Amino acid sequence: MDLHFTPEQIAFRDEVRAWIAENLERPFSLEKRDPKHDADSLVEVRRAWQKKLHAAGYLGMGWPAEWGGRGASEADEALLQAELAAADAPQVPNFLGISLLGPALIHHGSEEQRRRFIPKMLACDEIWCQGFSEPGAGSDLASLRTRAERDGSDWRITGQKVWTTFGLWSDWIFVLARTDMDDRYGGISFFLVPIDQPGVEMRGLKQITGESEFGEVFFDGALAKGDHLVGQVGEGWRIAMTVLSYERGAASIMYPAQFDTQLDGLIRGVHEAGRAERDDVEEKLGRLVVENEVMRGNGLRTLADLAAGNAPGPESSIEKIFWSEYHQRLTDSALDLLGPQGQLVASSPSARDEVDWAYEYLWSRAGSIYSGSNEIQRNIIAKRVLRLPSGK
Numbered sequence: 001m002d003l004h005f006t007p008e009q010i011a012f013r014d015e016v017r018a019w020i021a022e023n024l025e026r027p028f029s030l031e032k033r034d035p036k037h038d039a040d041s042l043v044e045v046r047r048a049w050q051k052k053l054h055a056a057g058y059l060g061m062g063w064p065a066e067w068g069g070r071g072a073s074e075a076d077e078a079l080l081q082a083e084l085a086a087a088d089a090p091q092v093p094n095f096l097g098i099s100l101l102g103p104a105l106i107h108h109g110s111e112e113q114r115r116r117f118i119p120k121m122l123a124c125d126e127i128w129c130q131g132f133s134e135p136g137a138g139s140d141l142a143s144l145r146t147r148a149e150r151d152g153s154d155w156r157i158t159g160q161k162v163w164t165t166f167g168l169w170s171d172w173i174f175v176l177a178r179t180d181m182d183d184r185y186g187g188i189s190f191f192l193v194p195i196d197q198p199g200v201e202m203r204g205l206k207q208i209t210g211e212s213e214f215g216e217v218f219f220d221g222a223l224a225k226g227d228h229l230v231g232q233v234g235e236g237w238r239i240a241m242t243v244l245s246y247e248r249g250a251a252s253i254m255y256p257a258q259f260d261t262q263l264d265g266l267i268r269g270v271h272e273a274g275r276a277e278r279d280d281v282e283e284k285l286g287r288l289v290v291e292n293e294v295m296r297g298n299g300l301r302t303l304a305d306l307a308a309g310n311a312p313g314p315e316s317s318i319e320k321i322f323w324s325e326y327h328q329r330l331t332d333s334a335l336d337l338l339g340p341q342g343q344l345v346a347s348s349p350s351a352r353d354e355v356d357w358a359y360e361y362l363w364s365r366a367g368s369i370y371s372g373s374n375e376i377q378r379n380i381i382a383k384r385v386l387r388l389p390s391g392k
């Protein structure tokens, strides 16, 4: 297994790095602290950034060329994500559309659906959110109860979704709904639903960070046009499972790159706060640095595996657990080591390299829940990697 990048990959990384230096005005954490912004104007900052990335050909890179991609490898995609994370670039508003719906349409959609939706998704002229989870169906997604009933050649959707990231700013939502209430898996279908219509109500949910980045959405006979069913009736579960596997891969070296920047900020902050003499500083910082290297090594192993033509397997659950729990350990340690200083950064908008640790601490709690909770990831590792017998 070769864990080194090729000269072409390194040249690509350098190209991306130079492009970011030329095009990113300032890190997104600084943008967020600028008092001129509110939640809506920050979305516009993110939209403008997505448009720039799209114009430069850096979105959907692994897709076929006819859909705006360049058939790039997972390693190139991962290198791009790592450079963006290291520079603290804004996350594009359409990340759910691009990472989940794009592959769903490319693999399972009709030609007409691809033509209609992919260009506007990439250009951020339409923002998409994901309507999978429900109040009674999260980890056990197949328990979902939202239903779709035929209305002539169209469909009417009724039910509720929750945790809908970016719902308040989205134009469309891709929805898993029941077309058969009795068939657990084969009774689920995949619909594309416009949000601006009488049968849809989107409400923001206030998060512990103070933002309403996600929300809940209520469907009351909402219209989904007949030609906005993806795949066949009853294929929704299969489509959802394929596209969820695309959430993996690119994250492998992105998180270590993001944590590098935060670790630098923490080490500097500990010195500036006059707390470097504490007995446990070396041990805590040393452990965090080493663990980040372990994570990077594991990420490179995943990339080498992908380069050898192997699809991401259940082992990717190890990475999910590691990065999410590392983020929590990092922010726990930061607040502990920095003491009161850890709370102050948010009020100093000119501090270019400082990390808003209080915000990071609160946000890091979500990592062990989304993209499949860590308990579920441990179940996957137990069953499919370690092949342990299942409990009765």
Ligand SMILES: Cc1cc2nc3c(=O)[nH]c(=O)nc-3n(C[C@H](O)[C@H](O)[C@H](O)COP(=O)(O)OP(=O)(O)OC[C@H]3O[C@@H](n4cnc5c(N)ncnc54)[C@H](O)[C@@H]3O)c2cc1C
Pocket (backbone or CB within 6 Å): 096, 129, 130, 131, 132, 133, 134, 135, 136, 137, 138, 139, 140, 162, 163, 164, 165, 166, 214, 366, 369, 370, 371, 372, 373, 374, 375, 376, 379
């Ligand atoms: C920030 C954030 C953004 C999100 N964005 C979206 C989005 O845009 N669209 C969307 O559809 N969803 C989204 N989600 C939802 C996410 O996928 C679910 O929260 C997740 O699947 C867990 O479901 P749940 O919250 O219903 O918890 P539950 O499934 O009810 O689980 C509750 C607890 O029980 C544990 N548990 C459940 N089953 C088992 C088991 N078999 N063995 C051991 N432990 C178990 C879980 O780990 C958890 O600790 C988001 C979540 C977060 C936190």
